[in-house]
Amino acid sequence: MATKIRLQRHGKKGKPFYYIVVADSRAPRDGRFIERLGSYNPNTNPATIDINFDKTLEWVNTGAQPTDTCRAILSYKGVMYKKHLQGGVAKGALTEEQANEKFAAWTDQKSGKITGKKSDLSTAKEEAKKAALIAEAKKKEDKAAAIAAKNAPPVEEVEVAEEEAEVEAPAAEEATEEGAE
Known part of the structure; x- marks a missing residue:
């Protein structure tokens, strides 16, 4: 068979x-x-x-x-x-002893390669986790800043509006003085 x-x-x-x-x-x-x-x-x-x-x-x-x-x-x-x-x-x-020695040396070398690969994979996995965590934290900070900017009163527009009002007020006074003369 x-x-x-x-x-x-x-x-x-x-x-x-x-x-x-x-x-x-x-x-x-x-x-x-x-x-x-x-x-x-x-x-x-x-x-x-x-x-x-x-x-x-x-x-x-x-x-x-x-x-x-x-x-x-x-x-x-x-x-x-x-x-x-x-x-x-x-x-x-x-001889039988030489064959056993060769096989033992090959087995040790093979187990070293396997251990090295496993450790490389685990360190790569840890680095990927750290990079993902950093990227997530940055994304969270950006989102928080965008929400804070959206919810805050528009400070720049208020200041600009006040400056425009101050510039227009003296111009209106001058126009009334010229009309009075």
């Missing part, structure tokens, strides 16, 4: 959630499966991948072919690299 390691879709529309399963290659995508190996949630950033490493490695070694997406997921988690190292041990190119 030809077996495949593939994704089985679950979740609602627009929010997919996948199980990583081993199934007969002729079975429908969401149909019967032989064994569930883990889960994959692409909705989180970075994507959440939970996998049973030993069972998956066992299935890959017995000949189960992963689909393209599952191959990428298994490479990300190190299953394919571990299989590659085991092939080197079987050929005599490496």
